[in-house]
Amino acid sequence: MKLLEERIKKDGQVLEGDVLKINSFLNHQVDPKLMMEIGQEFARLFKDSDITKVLTCEASGIAPSIMAAYTLNVPMVFARKKKPSTLNDAVYLADVFSYTKKVNNKICVEKKFLSSTDKVLILDDFVAHGEAVKGMVSIAQQAGAKIVGVGAVVAKDFQGGSDWIKKQGLRFEALANIASFEGGEVHFVGEE
Amino acid sequence: MKLLEERIKKDGQVLEGDVLKINSFLNHQVDPKLMMEIGQEFARLFKDSDITKVLTCEASGIAPSIMAAYTLNVPMVFARKKKPSTLNDAVYLADVFSYTKKVNNKICVEKKFLSSTDKVLILDDFVAHGEAVKGMVSIAQQAGAKIVGVGAVVAKDFQGGSDWIKKQGLRFEALANIASFEGGEVHFVGEE
Numbered sequence: 130m131k132l133l134e135e136r137i138k139k140d141g142q143v144l145e146g147d148v149l150k151i152n153s154f155l156n157h158q159v160d161p162k163l164m165m166e167i168g169q170e171f172a173r174l175f176k177d178s179d180i181t182k183v184l185t186c187e188a189s190g191i192a193p194s195i196m197a198a199y200t201l202n203v204p205m206v207f208a209r210k211k212k213p214s215t216l217n218d219a220v221y222l223a224d225v226f227s228y229t230k231k232v233n234n235k236i237c238v239e240k241k242f243l244s245s246t247d248k249v250l251i252l253d254d255f256v257a258h259g260e261a262v263k264g265m266v267s268i269a270q271q272a273g274a275k276i277v278g279v280g281a282v283v284a285k286d287f288q289g290g291s292d293w294i295k296k297q298g299l300r301f302e303a304l305a306n307i308a309s310f311e312g313g314e315v316h317f318v319g320e321e
Numbered sequence: 322m323k324l325l326e327e328r329i330k331k332d333g334q335v336l337e338g339d340v341l342k343i344n345s346f347l348n349h350q351v352d353p354k355l356m357m358e359i360g361q362e363f364a365r366l367f368k369d370s371d372i373t374k375v376l377t378c379e380a381s382g383i384a385p386s387i388m389a390a391y392t393l394n395v396p397m398v399f400a401r402k403k404k405p406s407t408l409n410d411a412v413y414l415a416d417v418f419s420y421t422k423k424v425n426n427k428i429c430v431e432k433k434f435l436s437s438t439d440k441v442l443i444l445d446d447f448v449a450h451g452e453a454v455k456g457m458v459s460i461a462q463q464a465g466a467k468i469v470g471v472g473a474v475v476a477k478d479f480q481g482g483s484d485w486i487k488k489q490g491l492r493f494e495a496l497a498n499i500a501s502f503e504g505g506e507v508h509f510v511g512e513e
């Protein structure tokens with residue numbers, strides 16, 4: 130997605146440890162018009178998949194996912210990182226390993242919001258090692274739902290998450306695919 | 322907002338301790354069309370306030386706020402509950418007391434995303450005791466920004482948050498105002 134790649138080049142900061150900081154339009158301050166464009170692009174890519182639910186993870190996945198769900202006209206479910214006090218009902222749980230903090234965290238989705246009749250599009254802001262996606266795939270599988278594919282706003286293709294998704298036989302669409310940060314610059318897959 | 326009140330009556334669950342659970346369309350599973358209606362209503366209410374930023378708090382504030390920001394055509398900033406590893410720059414910090422967990426948590430906003438030239442609309446999903454709003458008001462004040470008002474998707478008027486906001490001289494708009502949960506039912510302010 131050209132618009133997104135240009136925005137990453139313009140406003141992204143490459144930090145040590147292959148970290149891309151794009152918190153001026155996605156992770157902290159959010160550009161709503163860009164989120165709508167992103168949501169519409171996901172909806173276009175998966176328009177023939179009869180999606181019934183968009184599944185994402187709090188917090189940074191919510192803004193792009195609600196726009197995709199809006200365009201697809203289906204509900205969005207966001208997995209919670211902590212079980213809220215009002216969440217006393219049966220839940221699906223999955224572990225998500227955090228590479229930055231070197232710990233396993235749990236994510237959860239209340240059982241009544243995902244079922245075996247659902248066709249789920251899993252979306253997230255970043256796919257790097259793919260840990261959050263692995264957790265969401267597990268949750269969708271526990272529900273017996275069909276996963277129609279996985280979408281990332283940004284994928285760091287060299288960190289293994291994209292490969293893991295494809296190895297599961299799942300369709301994977303990233304709107305911006307980063308090949309490397311060589312020389313402290315963002316290089317996209319397929320770029321000259 | 323009639324549409325929202327009807328939805329709360331239809332899908333909300335009243336739990337012990339004056340807790341309203343509306344996680345089938347707002348806090349966990351999210352109805353994107355309703356979020357757009359809510360965002361448009363906030364935009365309509367504050368249309369003459371020359372808003373430059375919408376400020377909310379992760380995670381449940383994001384969906385309604387991104388729709389308000391989309392309609393107002395301004396950026397949204399969501400306060401983080403944990404300082405992310407990529408957030409090394411100067412931040413505004415505020416305490417938020419959690420009544421359910423009886424602890425103070427910090428929220429933070431990177432300084433470059435709020436300044437004294439901003440006119441800020443603070444939005445959140447729920448205003449009960451108003452603790453998250455107090456934290457966001459503090460952050461906007463630390464930035465020297467003008468707060469044009471506070472909006473809540475749902476206010477529990479009897480728990481003090483609404484009063485606190487008005488006592489600060491701030492405009493407060495709640496799209497659904499709950500007066501009580503007498504008899505385990507939701508009663509809105511002004512309802513027969």
